Amino acid sequence: MYSNVTSGTVSGIQGFLIRVEADSSEGLPGIHMVGCLSNEVRESGERIRTALRNSGYYLPPKRIVVNLSPADIRKDGSGFDLPIAAAILTALGYLPQERLTATAVLGELSLDGRLLPVNGVLPIADCLAEAGYQTLILPKANQREAAMIPQLRVVGLNCLSELVKCLNQDNYLEYAVSRGGAIVPGKPVISRAPYDFSEFQGQPVVRRAMEIAASGMHNLLMTGPPGAGKTLAARCLTGILPDLSFDESLELTKIYSVRGMLKEQEEMRWGRPFRSPHHTISASALIGGGVIPKPGEISLAHHGVLFLDELPEFSRHAIEALRQPLEDKYVMIGRLNRSCRFPADVMLVGAMNPCPCGCYPDRSRCQCSVQQIERYQSRISRAILERIDLHLGIQPVTYAEMTGSQPGEDSESIRKRVRRVHLLQQERYRNRRKADSASGDGLQFNSRLTPEELKHFCALGREEQSFVQDIYEKRQLSARSYHKILRLARTIADMEESDRIRLPHLMEAAAYGRMEPEAFRPAERYVTTGGAVHG
Secondary structure (H helix, E strand, O other): OEEEEEEEEEEOOEEEEEEEEEEEEOOOOEEEEEOOEOHHHHOHHHHHHHHHHHOOOOOOOOEEEEEEEOOOOOEOOOOOHHHHHHHHHHHOOOOOHHHHOOEEEOOEEOOOOEEEOOOOHHHHHHHHHHOOOOEEEEEHHHHHHHOOOOOOEEEEEOEHHHHHHHHOOOOHHHHOOEEHHHOOOOOOOOOOOOOOHHHOOOOHHHHHHHHHHHHHOOOEEEEOOOOOOHHHHHHOHHHHOOOOOHHHHHHHHHHHHHOOOOOOOOOOOOOOOEEOOOOOOOHHHHHEEOOOOEEOHHHHOOOOEEEEEOHHHOOHHHHHOOHHHHHHOEEEEEOOOOEEEEEOOOEEEEEEOOOOOOOOOOOOOOOOOHHHHHHHHOOOOHHHHOOOOEEEEOOOOOHHHHOOOOOOOOHHHHHHHHHHHHHHHHHHOOOOOOOOOOOOOOOOOHHHOOHHHHHHHOOOOHHHHHHHHHHHHHHOOOHHHHHHHHHHHHHHHHHOOOOOOOHHHHHHHHHOOOOOHHHHOOHHHOEEEOOEEEO
């Protein structure tokens, strides 16, 4: 007897429908599985057979062939245990085929028949809803995660015998104890960032640069001695970023679902992520990878902040691997049988010391030679530095600022201004490149403007063009550095509610230019303007 059950799998963070077919016939007894299967799926045959026996279901001495189609998609993971068992039970007459027409099944089986949770439920549930399926049966531990998709009726079960009982009764849909309406997209409960700018004493230039970076989602690099406040400023950054939209939240939650980082009680992730990996992280862990490709730290920080503290201490291979994701806003990981695409639209924030000891340019404390300073700085290539829009030199807080009684502006006040600038940009770019990004959102922020779009949205007057030409020739800027100045100036103009870029906006944007290696030679040759060091 022939039967089929719908299930799903994940490639990257995209769900795909998998049809599990089973046929019972006369022949050499056994369970034979085909369909481009990984070893962990192939070896599930004995686990399923044992789970069926321990659940009280008799397997007759028949030849049972199980096919997972389409055959050109490789099937990984343990989530096919339950649909394979359901297909076998249907082929043997334990379950009615008509009950599985608009119902999908997903889950892992233990040897005693209990259902165990699996990763990647959310993208599979979203794919099922888009395909028109109405019900998803899965382990109880994954029930809340799947219920984030409003169109699906979610049935959470504890064991295999409950599945048979559920599908054999006329009112089996009453087992749907959780529906998508349990998650209300319009009223999310968001926990605020644990760090607030009201705790950040002094440093008005740093505050200004942070607000600019947040307003245009620009990459930022802070250079300064230990204890100057670089890490605290970075941790305060997510507190001034607006909340995610429903589509952004769903996409981010899918990434955490694929990584198995959603807890049973956790709902959709509405807050901006902040990821701060240790500098010993490998390139694969930072970007993503593995035999079965999984998203890395840069994807876990999608729509949020990726903070790399002590940037020169990261391996050069790991830092250089950031080049393509910072440009394209996604990571493409290729394997022999598949290519997986993970979104990686992040705001990169780096922090570093000016020299190995961190005390330069205070020569009374810094004993580093010029060669040591240059060697330390050269660990970060020019290609990476040119992908960072704001370069900020930070000095330690003075005693008067540290002990001052007047608190600084809190994050919520800054956040309201940043949100206004975000809305302005989204309205301006509403019809531009809708489906160009990995998330399908297209152009939203000034930091994403292409050279062609800069001509349209960042047109300059005669005086402004003369200024840009002057600094372009004097500093011998690259085309990428020139475009960075225009993007920054566009953000500063938006913050000032100016419809066009004016000279003060360009001057401030140019002040956050990249610090050349020569800037770490004799300090008296350089001045500090707007928080950045220039020659």
